[in-house]
Amino acid sequence: MLTIDIRKRLRDYDLEVKMDVARGEILMLVGDNGCGKTTLLNLVAGLQNPDTGRIALDGRVLYDSALKTNIPPESRNIGYVFQSYALFPHMSVYDNVAFGLCTRGLSKSDIRPMVKDHLEAAGLWEIREAKAVDVSGGQKQRIALARALIISPVLLLLDEPLSALDVRRQANMRKELREMIHSCHVPCIIVTHDLRDVDCIGDRACLLEKGKIALTGGAQEVVRWEQCMHD
């Protein structure tokens, strides 16, 4: 279970979020541009620090302002898929996926079968030698996901994972993504703009408005939010 209760002063407003995400649950975070969605992911990942509050995962404190605890991002073991995918441009597809295992000091012989499994599962083994910048948008998304999953993360954070794909690929990827995430049995937060993602991928959804949770509920309820927002 991921527990978040944090506050951070941003330029235009205060980000104040209190939420829980259960193990195996996919929480969809929706909201307008600049409402604090990506900042919230960065705070959970440890890339930015809250002003006050607490973030804990399965009882392990990741951040606690009262206890002055702040686990650095490299020790949090969180799988983060960035909006731009952030694939290392100087590395091959193989090296990108292997990166998280190399940082853990594993030997090449241990790394190879693990990378092979993940690349084969994602249909990327054939292009393992290609530079990460030279592959298609859909392949980049799969590489980014494989790179985040190979480290056996305890939490998954996905920032607009489908936004760089064309509409037809998005529709195919939604179901695939949901199955892939559910098979990991970890809490997952997905930031999205697209309300169709919420219904197809998510279990639960939160609407963030100027740093505060305005609405929360089941993923299917979002269609009604859309009507509320339009009204």
Place this chain on the structure above:
Amino acid sequence: MASNQADIGRFGERSLAEPVIKKHEAIGIPSRTREVALKTGLAILLTLTMAFIALPVVALFLKSPPETILRSLHDPVVMDALRLSLMTSTITTITIVIMGTPIAYVSARFNYFGKELADSLIDLPVIMPPAVAGIALLVAFGRMGIVGHYLNAFGISIAFTTLAVIIAQVFVSSPFYIRQARTSFEDVDLAFENAARTLGASRVYTFFHVILPIAMNGLISGAIMAFARSLGEFGATIMFAGNFQGRTQTMPLAIYTAMQGDLDVSLCLAIILVAISFVVIVLVKTLTRRVYKNVNN
């Protein structure tokens, strides 16, 4: 009636069509002429500028027959200056890279108290006249200088030694590397760094395995620029290190000295420096083009 209508029709046709033609005449043709005049003017300007830069270089080659160059190459003045210049410039470049890379990275990524001042200080030697740099180094590290005075008490003398040549070159050339390196680090998307951190990489691991390789082409081109600037350094060196053959007489100093006696030696050294400059330009252009390709990707 019919004729009136025809007249009106013709009048209408004329009134609609004529202004259009006039408009073309008034704006179209003169604008084309203006464009041709502008292009011709620019072409003349470009040709004159190119001739202005190329003529002295061509003159250098025309005035130095190959056999004279080859003969001068064996002159001890040329050999000493060439050896000293290459050695000091190499040491200078290595020093600047080791010292300047962390400074450039910190400057690109972090805000700290006095950053503006630090950045301005780093850039200062670029606009400071080399002779001023030389005298400044002399009053700082010379025998009677504010630091040199104390060093002298321990029997350490910097001024007028090969070390002084290197210090003068580092002082003058370091901004060329640091500025380029800073820009290269700024161009590395923060998302790469963040991705590496979430994948378990420490700051140091991220720097050496992600940031440095992505910024590498820019860093190399900065180092080449610094090397070239060191090789051509004259003012600060002659003021702070003097002009002693084999010890502090680098190629530009040797050109200046030989000018008063043997012009062939001067020309030989000048041609070597021109050749190196060409290689530097080609290398920097190639690497910078690759950097842009990476950024676009």
